[in-house]
Amino acid sequence: EAGVAQSPRYKIIEKRQSVAFWCNPISGHATLYWYQQILGQGPKLLIQFQNNGVVDDSQLPKDRFSAERLKGVDSTLKIQPAKLEDSAVYLCASSPRFSRRSDTQYFGPGTRLTVL
């Protein structure tokens, strides 16, 4: 089966510009996650969807970050406006069921964002 797809793979923008990342999870997966991975750190959860509803966005900087999951499938994460500290790899992951704590998450290759 196809894995989690993300695009673009790399993005370079100036600070205060806007940027959007796209994720297509594994077909049929109910739960979708967005993580931010800053260099030298582990991934940090930004937002979690179950189908097209948000179940956890407690660590999403809502003044500049937004995310949606269209029809419970694809998802888009947006940053507007970007700051220097947003430079990171943005990872998308999905899991098959309704987010049981024991589930395996399947990760995409990530989008590397550089803010200049």
Place this chain on the structure above:
Amino acid sequence: AQSVTQLDSQVPVFEEAPVELRCNYSSSVSVYLFWYVQYPNQGLQLLLKYLSGSTLVKGINGFEAEFNKSQTSFHLRKPSVHISDTAEYFCAVSDRTGFQKLVFGTGTRLLVSP
């Protein structure tokens, strides 16, 4: 809230040597424990996970980990590493109720040289 500590940021080792990557966690409740591996330019991939039962967990690619509740540790081991094991390894924890929320450590870079 949970936290994970991976004290070794980098572990160099020669091919065919054994290796242990250390992971300690902190939690006031029972947890599930995971090890994920990240190869260069790829996403994270599950190596193994501890849910319950036997404290020795076997995973893919010859890796295993042992859950030690008294020491709150979940160290990853492999008896003989290969060049292809060069990657970043992340330990993660999730509590056992509600929605899954993985908390990751900062990672350990395993460097295998000939």
